[in-house]
Amino acid sequence: MIIVIKEGTEAEKMEALQEELRTQGVEVDVSRGKRKTLLGLIGNTSRINQSHVKSLDFVEQVIRIDEPYTRASRAFHPEDTVVTLANGTQIGGKKLTVMAGPCSVETPEQMTTLAAHMRKTGAAVMRGGAFKPRTSPYSFQGLKETGLEMLCRAARKEKLPVVTEIMSADKLDVFLQQEVDIIQIGARNMQNFELLRAVGKTRKPILLKRGLSATIEEWLMAAEYIMAGGNPNVILCERGIRTYETYTRNTLDLSAVLAVKRQSHLPIIVDPSHATGKRWMVPALAKAAIVAGADGIMVEVHNNPSEALCDGEESITPDMFDELMQSLRQLAPICGREL
């Protein structure tokens, strides 16, 4: 249930109402927009006397929402959320954000070269995997703490923020110590509720990838878990879903971008690399994602894809990345965005 408060209502009146609602067993979250203030009621609202609330002179409207999520819902927060990183980089709103880098961190030289290239070409965030969730226990598992340090060092040198995946809550301290700018929750961990709760206790921006077979509602409920802990800084990432099609690694669901934009206020970016598993498809689908309304893209770039320790076949080369950035620069203003 959402209560819309009339413009210019005194703070005391609102607080008294919140107090009253809390005694009736619900949690109350406040969303302050440019003009209106909304109270989001979370929990069992059956004891709330809706007509009493409606009759209050400072209440404009009481809305019953069908969705099981509140904090992530557009109804509760009509304006787009813009997530601001520690260095001031903004994700969402008018901005388009390009996140790029190798699938996994391999060597310090690789990271320094790529970071310099990213910086020159204008990527906003550097990606790189240190803790790798691999389907096979015999595949390369990532350089872990050492890799994390390599990624952060190379990116800092170029003043680039970093995004990297966390696999378990016991590594959270390491991520915070290294001042990772965006903590990624991978597709396979989208419903790892312990992990969602743990990152929800921080105020770090979280990149939440859609699970392999997750519905949009399940995905937004995962975001709600993080937000319920008090962390509003959630960025969603569509990375392809599991279907019967085997030509591509996954099936890129661009309609999810539109659905998420309608249902939620959270920024959403698209990862065409994992969605397709095919290098040659990445640039076209990155552009398609922007046209569909995504707030940015995340692509895998490798200086020597044929030698990559992970996901080489879907990594684009630095030259392809330069070309992609050029076309995105042309596309951005047509889509009413800034790059």
Ligand SMILES: [Mn+2]
């Ligand atoms: Mn990868």
